[in-house]
Amino acid sequence: MGTLSSSRRLSTGILALVLVGAAVLTLLDLRLASSQTITLVAKRSENAIPLDDPSADVWDKGAPIQVPLSGQNVVAPKGGDQGTVTARALHHDGKLYIRLEWNDESEDASTGRQNDFTDAAAVQFPVEHGESVPAFCMGNPEAPVNIWQWKASWQTGTGASVLDVQDVYPNVDVDLYPFEDEAEFYPASASGNIVARADRTSAADNLLAGSFGTLRAAEDQMVNGMGSWDDGKWRVVFSRDLEVAGEYAQFSEGDSTNVAFAVWDGARAERDGIKSVSQFMTLEISPEIATGGGGGLSGEAVGLFVVVGLVVIVGLAAAGSYLLYTRRQTA
Amino acid sequence: MAKVHNWQLGREMEYRFPEVHPNRQFVAVFNTNRCIACQTCTFACKSTWTFSRGQEYMWWNNVETKPYGGYPHHWDIKLLQMLNDANPGGQTWDTSSQSDDAPYGEFKGMTIFEAAKKEGKDNAIGYIPTDEEWTSPNLYEDTAKGKPGVPGEYHPEGAQLPEHNTWFFYLQRICNHCTYPGCVSACPRSAIYKRPEDGIVLIDQERCRGYRKCVEQCPYKKSMYRPNQQVSEKCIGCYPRVEGTDPLTNGIPMEPRCVATCVGKIRLQGLVDIEDGHWAEAPTNPLYFLVRKEQVALPLYPQFGTEPNVYYIPPRWVPRQYLRQLFGPGVDAAIERYTNPSRELQAVLQLFRATQKIIFRYEIEEGEEILDTEINGRRVQLFNDTIIGFDGSGNEAARISVEEPFHIRNGDFAGQFQNSI
Numbered sequence: 001m002g003t004l005s006s007s008r009r010l011s012t013g014i015l016a017l018v019l020v021g022a023a024v025l026t027l028l029d030l031r032l033a034s035s036q037t038i039t040l041v042a043k044r045s046e047n048a049i050p051l052d053d054p055s056a057d058v059w060d061k062g063a064p065i066q067v068p069l070s071g072q073n074v075v076a077p078k079g080g081d082q083g084t085v086t087a088r089a090l091h092h093d094g095k096l097y098i099r100l101e102w103n104d105e106s107e108d109a110s111t112g113r114q115n116d117f118t119d120a121a122a123v124q125f126p127v128e129h130g131e132s133v134p135a136f137c138m139g140n141p142e143a144p145v146n147i148w149q150w151k152a153s154w155q156t157g158t159g160a161s162v163l164d165v166q167d168v169y170p171n172v173d174v175d176l177y178p179f180e181d182e183a184e185f186y187p188a189s190a191s192g193n194i195v196a197r198a199d200r201t202s203a204a205d206n207l208l209a210g211s212f213g214t215l216r217a218a219e220d221q222m223v224n225g226m227g228s229w230d231d232g233k234w235r236v237v238f239s240r241d242l243e244v245a246g247e248y249a250q251f252s253e254g255d256s257t258n259v260a261f262a263v264w265d266g267a268r269a270e271r272d273g274i275k276s277v278s279q280f281m282t283l284e285i286s287p288e289i290a291t292g293g294g295g296g297l298s299g300e301a302v303g304l305f306v307v308v309g310l311v312v313i314v315g316l317a318a319a320g321s322y323l324l325y326t327r328r329q330t331a
Numbered sequence: 332m333a334k335v336h337n338w339q340l341g342r343e344m345e346y347r348f349p350e351v352h353p354n355r356q357f358v359a360v361f362n363t364n365r366c367i368a369c370q371t372c373t374f375a376c377k378s379t380w381t382f383s384r385g386q387e388y389m390w391w392n393n394v395e396t397k398p399y400g401g402y403p404h405h406w407d408i409k410l411l412q413m414l415n416d417a418n419p420g421g422q423t424w425d426t427s428s429q430s431d432d433a434p435y436g437e438f439k440g441m442t443i444f445e446a447a448k449k450e451g452k453d454n455a456i457g458y459i460p461t462d463e464e465w466t467s468p469n470l471y472e473d474t475a476k477g478k479p480g481v482p483g484e485y486h487p488e489g490a491q492l493p494e495h496n497t498w499f500f501y502l503q504r505i506c507n508h509c510t511y512p513g514c515v516s517a518c519p520r521s522a523i524y525k526r527p528e529d530g531i532v533l534i535d536q537e538r539c540r541g542y543r544k545c546v547e548q549c550p551y552k553k554s555m556y557r558p559n560q561q562v563s564e565k566c567i568g569c570y571p572r573v574e575g576t577d578p579l580t581n582g583i584p585m586e587p588r589c590v591a592t593c594v595g596k597i598r599l600q601g602l603v604d605i606e607d608g609h610w611a612e613a614p615t616n617p618l619y620f621l622v623r624k625e626q627v628a629l630p631l632y633p634q635f636g637t638e639p640n641v642y643y644i645p646p647r648w649v650p651r652q653y654l655r656q657l658f659g660p661g662v663d664a665a666i667e668r669y670t671n672p673s674r675e676l677q678a679v680l681q682l683f684r685a686t687q688k689i690i691f692r693y694e695i696e697e698g699e700e701i702l703d704t705e706i707n708g709r710r711v712q713l714f715n716d717t718i719i720g721f722d723g724s725g726n727e728a729a730r731i732s733v734e735e736p737f738h739i740r741n742g743d744f745a746g747q748f749q750n751s752i
């Protein structure tokens with residue numbers, strides 16, 4: 001009896017320590033802008049970064065961070081398949097580039113059929129980088145967010161080639177489209193809805209939001225985006241000038257802001273709130289030249305991870321040997 | 332979820348939003364007994380609203396042959412199955428509690444909204460039909476139900492009233508401009524709204540982002556995705572006509588195209604006033620008369636819970652069990668009243684397609700008796716009353732008698748015009 005209760009006390013103590021460590025991490029991760037646990041560092045690239053090749057060698061110079069995602073479960077529609085996204089960032093010639101990379105078994109780039117949903121990804125920044133970060137899901141009314149969203153389907157539909165029924169079903173036969181060129185018969189695009197734009201030049205949109213359900217197209221479309229899918233992996237590059245006019249996220253060398261990511265899997269009919277999301281992290285625009293190293297975790301986060309990791313390892317070891325010890329005693 | 336009152340269910344039910352009502356509600360009555368499935372309504376709609384690229388498969392108005400037809404295929408059977416899976420054997424009515432406020436009694440089962448919680452869905456259960464299901468919109472046209480369990484064989488006594496043993500009928504369908512729309516409750520962006528002036532339900536084409544939650548959660552499948560715009564579209568109730576902004580009538584509210592063009596004279600549309608969340612008593616509004624006073628027209632699948640606003644006079648030859656599943660427990664009484672129409676109903680039925688202006692009120696001038704006979708053991712009397720319909724400005728828009736005027740073509744025309752039929 002005595003042996004059992006003291007072993008229970010020990011494991012409860014270890015568990016408590018682990019939980020406190022995790023809670024500290026979660027707290028830091030969630031709210032304080034200056035102490036986000038993971039930092040994505042955008043160093044200066046000496047080489048130009050091609051937008052049309054998200055797999056270009058230049059990206060080897062950007063230090064990768066692995067960002068865990070979880071299903072959005074705050075408001076309906078909820079969902080999202082959890083996973084990890086690998087993020088890299090660079091800047092070159094006054095432009096910020098962010099590349100996201102994640103596993104996705106199928107390339108879903110069409111919304112031409114009723115049940116087709118597109119793969120998509122987004123990066124999100126606070127419009128104003130301040131003391132605290134906005135809610136990681138779509139921001140707050142007083143702390144809006146600037147979202148760059150890329151959709152594989154927009155890449156398919158870039159330019160004049162909007163997906164028509166003939167693109168999906170080449171043998172379809174239609175007698176006549178009366179008033180084919182009159183704008184009012186395409187009411188979404190005629191009313192300026194950005195998802196229905198026929199004159200799209202980029203597969204990424206510049207959007208603003210101040211809480212759920214408030215996502216809207218920004219007046220200025222200035223974000224470039226391009227993705228390519230290969231062998232079960234999407235690589236998507238976003239880019240924009242570091243500094244721009246307007247109420248949007250701003251970046252400057254030597255400064256930091258926050259960034260969060262979201263990924264949608266079209267094959268699972270993910271759209272809107274049905275997505276995998278990350279918490280906010282720190283994004284640092286560094287004047288250093290990108291060489292492939294650096295970045296990743298901030299000093300204090302590394303410290304915390306090490307402490308928590310040690311606690312877990314020591315705790316597990318202690319609990320294990322204790323169990324072995326008590327087993328032997330009873331045997 | 333909020334609690335709202337659904338008079339068609341005779342009870343409160345759960346809905347995403349609290350109860351809000353328009354000042355007036357778009358209401359239509361379709362008399363299934365008269366439809367000849369000419370699809371003029373379908374093409375009137377198509378040639379007005381959905382003739383463009385991306386809308387090829389869209390029929391905001393469709394006429395399907397029941398029991399087998401459906402656009403999209405089997406839409407209603409699928410929904411009924413989903414509801415039954417959520418609430419096995421529990422989709423029943425208590426008809427003992429019928430009253431003026433609950434004319435069909437009380438629905439004891441689960442609506443699409445109530446089943447959502449059970450099934451772990453957000454606001455309502457539903458599904459997105461596939462491309463294949465949207466094809467062949469008139470599949471099973473004129474395909475009759477024969478002997479149960481014997482495919483391909485007609486019943487030897489197929490056509491005997493009150494229930495034909497070999498039967499089909501035409502079901503005309505548009506958006507129901509529901510009081511508690513499944514589409515509105517589905518939209519995460521609140522891009523769908525119900526207009527306060529007429530209860531017409533519209534998708535804001537500027538806000539929609541093509542998530543298709545409305546396509547999923549409209550139980551009648553009347554919200555449709557347009558791929559080349561990457562947004563959803565739906566029946567707009569011909570709102571410019573209902574508003575009276577169509578130049579044809581100089582500001583007078585007009586019925587939608589599918590209603591105005593109806594060859595079989597089966598359709599009537601109008602607006603009923605809503606007061607304190609209820610239909611304001613208006614016994615001489617033809618829609619109010621048919622639905623609430625005479626109760627000869629019934630909602631389609633009231634058990635879905637959206638409080639649809641298109642009402643059907645059920646086909647009088649179809650097995651009642653099937654009809655009760657479609658139109659609820661009011662079926663027997665409605666058929667009884669339709670087959671033995673009151674003097675007022677005889678007159679009101681004449682208003683169908685007498686004008687394309689919306690009739691807000693009618694008056695009846697009594698006429699002489701023109702028939703007094705016995706049919707199926709019942710005394711049947713006909714009176715040649717004249718009904719006068721008044722438009723939105725209170726002016727006379729239609730005048731028609733029960734015995735319609737009979738014209739004999741002047742023999743002089745013989746040989747001058749080719750007789751087309």
Ligand code: SF4
Nearest residue numbers: 366369370372593595
């Ligand atoms: S126009 Fe009238 S009669 Fe013809 S199919 Fe439509 S509802 Fe039926």
Ligand code: SF4
Nearest residue numbers: 506507509513514549
């Ligand atoms: S029928 Fe469907 S689309 Fe029309 S209002 Fe009702 S739920 Fe919405």
